[in-house]
Amino acid sequence: MSSYTVLLAEDSDFITQHVSQTLESEHGFEIETVTSASETRDTLAESDFDCVVSTYELPDETGIELAESINGDGDEVPFVLFTGNPLEPLAEEALEAGVSAFVSKSSGATGGMDVFANRIRLAIAAGE
Incomplete structure (x- = not known):
């Protein structure tokens, strides 16, 4: 299995630790973590990643605003939104961004991470 590099934007230390350790140890991803949208953009300017995973509620903007800001210039990076909010009201705006x-935090952050890892792999494969 090839190793993908993933940039995780999450401001909760508990979730960051759980998600990054599980995706690295059980699914073979290389994870780098940041805690804000501005830090995400700075890190992307310095390094290439196969995928960005972001929580919906970052301290400085939403994950949707972040997706739009990094994918709006035509240089698309697969982007997975990781949220505890209901997905239906966010879906159309998020897809346009x-x-x-x-991935729902209610199922991904506390239980098995197989679905989460699979969504990341599928997002990367769709972007290739």
Whole structure:
């Protein structure tokens, strides 16, 4: 299995630690973490990633605003929105902003991460 590099934007230390450790140890991803939208953009300017995973509620803007800002210039990066909010009200706006896939925190952050890892792989494959 090839190793994908993923940039995780999440401001909760608990969720960051759980998600990054599980995706690295059980699914073979290389994870780098940041805590804000501005830090995400700065990190993307310095390094290439196969995918960005972002929580919906970042301290400085929403994950949808972040997706639009990094995918609005035509240089698309697969983007997975990781949220505890109901997905239905966000879906249309998120897809228009360049979000590739969604993962619910209620199922992904506390239980098995197989679905989460699969959504990341599918988002990357769709972008290739």
